[in-house]
Each structure stands twice: as structure tokens, then as C-alpha cells.
Amino acid sequence: MTFVDATLAAGYTVSDFLLLAAAGFTVLAIGMLYRAVKGPTMQDRVLAVNVLGTNTVVILAILAAALSEPTFLDIALVYALLNFLMAIAISKFTVERGGVL
Amino acid sequence: MWWVTDATVAAEAGGSDETGSEPQSAVVVPVEPSPTLRATVSHVVEAAVDGEFSAIHFVEIASWRDGDPGSDDRTAEARRVLERVVAWAEADLDDADGDAGDGVTVVSALIGAEGYLFGPEDYVEVLAGYAEEHGADAVVLDPEYTPVGNTTLLQPLEFALSNTSLDVRTAPVGRPTRPERLRSEATGVRFAAMFGLSLAFYFVLGDPLYWFDWATGVATAAIVSITLSRISFDADPAVPRTPLRLVRGAIYVPVLLYEILVANLVVARVILDPRLPIDPTMNRVRVIVGSGLPLMTLANSITLTPGTLTVRARDSDLYVHSLLPWAREGLFDGSLERWTRFVYYGRSAARPPTPRERDDYAILQGPDATEELPIAAGDGGAVPDGRDDDATDVAEEEVTDA
Amino acid sequence: MDSLGTVGTLRVGLIVAFTLLGLFFSFVSMTGVLRLPDVYSRAHTASQADTLGAGFGLAAVALAVGWEGAGFKSVLLLFFIFVTNPTAAHAIARAAFEEGIVPWTEGDDRR
16 A cells, blocks of 8 residues: 555545546646637747646656556656757747758 | 838939949849848958949849739738848948048849749849849858748859859858857766756656566666766756855745745736736846856846746846836846845845846837847847857857757 | 555545645636736736645655656756746747837736
8 A cells, every 4th residue: 555545534535636636737738729729929838838748747647656556757868858858949930930049 | 211121212312322433343142031140241341342343133023923822921021121231331330430431332223023932043034134134243152041941042143143143142141150059068067967867857758667667767867868968967966065155046946936926816817917017028138147057047036027038048147028117127136036045046146226226127129228239130130339259159058959 | 545654644634735726826816817807917826826736746756756766857847947938938928028018007908
């Protein structure tokens, strides 16, 4: 029995609570999609996708804790790196039209 | 207004005002947002002031067709580019000595939207037609002219143009130069530091007791330090400077976290307020920290504290967008600047006068504005008050390279 | 919360508190990105509220996983997000600035 299986209240465990929180973060991420679709500028979209990516990282980390799958944390780490790279690359690309860094 | 944004009207106006005084020689300049557009405009205006041309036609060749879905947006966008180009040309003419710039007509037009254009020949046909219609005998090309991201168009375009009677040349302007600014000297100490850091990071994720991780880790760290040790450090790590900085940085982190938390609560209240009582402005602050890592630390700290966002770092001038007057005042009080100086240079350096006391700040927007917003410097254009593009890039790169 | 002891109870309490704080700040971030008038002010909440929200979320995860169970990766992630998020926001805002997008001010009707 790991720590997250400890009972929180009324028979529900910490793990259940974390799963619920992950669901909450997912709802917030979906809300952010509105800005990513609507824009109106390129930078608005990049920004929204960047925030969405950060949310995804948090969701992955919470799932790692809730499901006792520590490997999810590695995926979250890689995702965070890619997310950062995406934001920088697109910003650079839109300003300099293909100039590489 | 002596320029107009519609070619036909301009032709009439030019006809009534200026015919007969000079040999009418007009030049056509196809434009498109590009890093060298600003310099190209300057070059053409200079040539006109020297008496080479009496009229400059800036044309944007539409790659779309009127009536297509989305064509209205693209037309509006093209008009904006043209307006900006005309404003630049106007400013350059005003700057020209004496009355030399007075006889020059500046016209802009959007052409080619009647049909689809498929290749360089189509572009040249449209361009030549326009030139003939307006009595132009020369074309000046922006060296980075690439309509709709078609990177291979310039050479074929030049070639196709050379088959017409038009006098073609490419403006002798370069991209804003890209000096070797990211590279510093390679030294053994930097290499070793980079190697150690990468290997440590590798073992944090892997298992230092497993031989396979040693093999892959050493290989990875070697690759990283060979490629990046010249970029990541701009000075050798040294004892006791580097450990001292780390210790002082560790003191700074909780302070920063506290600031972030407090300011976040203030901003959260404003954002969740149904009336949304924000008052955003752009501001400029000159900060006294070294370039490179200290500037990056400061810029990132400013961005992390809610209500302020570093937009540009031009030498030691930070352009900071603030959401609330409260955040703006806090910025001018310069506590983050003092902390950054403390982290990098120690306690004795942490007491400079605040930006407010030095008078090194300005609000660029709104009713309290004390300075103009330098937004026309967009598109890689020149800075209004001098050509310090190179220095600018150095500072900015270091900020973005975390 | 049987058989956890005082430390365990405190730990569970902190996990719950951090998670809720993380959710709250992420909610603020989303509201800001959806409500604010231009890309610069949106970048504020995107870089700051969201960083704090993610920070609290990851802190909760680090507590839940524990040091022995790869919790340090969560701390690493937290540190990483605190460095990269403002940098990314800066890059995006700078791109917007260089594209010539004028920041929204009071009285501008573009929303």
C-alpha cells in the first residue's frame, strides 16, 4: 500500500482526490482551447497552446502520483521541454520568417 | 496630405502638381514584410533625394484573388503594411537635408488581386503592367522579398524582370547583421563545468549505479558540452564567485516566491472582478545590471511577478508591460533590480538609487505618457534614434537563451 | 485518516491544499487568457498565474509521490517550469511587439 492509497474522507483515497483534480485541470485546458482557436493573432494562439502545454504537464504529473506510475513524470519532463521549445521556435519564426534563432 | 494610398488618385494628383518640372522618372518597389524592408525603404528614399527618382511607388502584389474567403483580411493586412511603408518613407523624406525631399511623390498600391498569380512570370507581368501604366522605368527589389513565404521567388523574379525594359536592381542592404554573439571562447573550465552539469542531470534522471547509464551519460554529456559549452557560459566559473552567487541566489528564491504569491493574489482579484478594472500600459525602465545572465534573471523575475511583463530588452533598457498602476509603481521602485544586483555582485552593490530616483523610467502609453511608443521599429526595422541594432540583438538573445 | 500519524495527516492536508491552490491559480490563468483584451495582458496571466498554478500542482505531486518515489523529478519539473514559462511568455510578447501590435490601453474598443 503506497501513500496515495491512504483514506482521505468517507472511503475515498488521496488517489481519488488527485484524479478529480486532474479532471479539473483538463476542464481548464479545454477552456483554454477557445483562445487557441479564436486567436485573433498568431501570438495569442501560441500563448494559449503554451498554457495548455503547461496544464498538460501538470495533468501528467498528477496522474503519475494518482496511478502510482512514476514513469509518467519522465514523459511530463520531456513534454515541458518540448512545450518551451515550441513557444520559442514559433515566436522566432513569426518574427524573422524562417531565420533560425 | 501629399501622398495618398490609392494609385489612381495619386496619379491624378501628381499630374496636376508636378508634371513638367523634372524628367518624370518613377521607381516601383514591391514590398512585403521582411527583415530588410525598412532598410530598403531608406535606400530608395535616399536615391530619390539624390535626384534619381521623382516618384516612388510601393506596391504589394496580392497572391490571392478578390472574393476568395479571407481575402478581406489579407487585403486589410496588406494595406497596413503599405501604410507603414509610406509612413517610413515620409519620415525619411522629412529627415533629408533641405528641400531635396520635397519634390518626391510617394505612392502605394495593392495590385494583382484580380486573378491568381502562379509563378515569377505572373508577378513580373503584373509589375511591368503597373510600371508602364505609371511611367516607371525602374524596379528596386528588397533582397529578402519573398511573397507568401515563397523563398525561391527572388532569383527567378530578377531573371524574369531582366527580360523586360525595366531597369532592375536589388537594394544593397543586408539583413540586420548576425554577429558571432552567442559564441564565447572555449575554455577547459567551461567545458568541464558543462560536462559535469549535464552528467549530473543525466544521473538525476537515470541510475548512477548501472554501467549502461554511465556509458550513455558520458556520451550525451560529451556531445552537449562540445556543442554548447561555448554558448552557455560567457565567463569561466570561478571560486569563490560562482558558489557565492549560488548561495545568494538561494536567499533570493524565497523572497521572489513571496513576491510572486502576493502579487498573484492582487492580480487574481482584478481578473476575477466582473468589472475587470485593468489599466495596462507599456513602460520603459533603464536598469543597471550587467548584460547576459544578470539581465536575464532580472527580466524573468519581472515577468514572474504578476502585473509586469518584460517585452523587450534593448541594451539596458527594459520595455515592460504593466497591467495595473500598482505593479507599475512597484517596478519603478526597483526592488527586483536591487535583489538581482545582490545576487550577482553582493551586498555592497545592492544599494543603487531606484529607477525613480535616477529618473530612468518612462510611461509610454495612456494619459501619463512621457515618451513615445517605439512600435514603428517593428519588422526588424531601424531604431528611430540611431542604428544600434547589433547591440540590441546581443542583449535580447541572452535574455531568451535560458 | 487512520494509521497515518500526525506527519501523515499534515502531508495529506498539504497535498489537498496545494492541489486546490493549483486549481485556483490555473482557473485565474484561464479566466485571464479568455477575458483580457490583448496579447500582452493575456501573456501576464499565462506566464504568472499559470506558473504559480503549475507550481502548486507539482508541489502537491512531489509530496504525494515522496522523495523515494521519484518526487525529485517533480521538483525538477517545478524548477524548470519556473525558468521556462516567463521566458516563453517574454519571447511571445516580444514577437508580438516586433510584429507591431500596439498594446491595448484604456478606451481602446478592440477587445
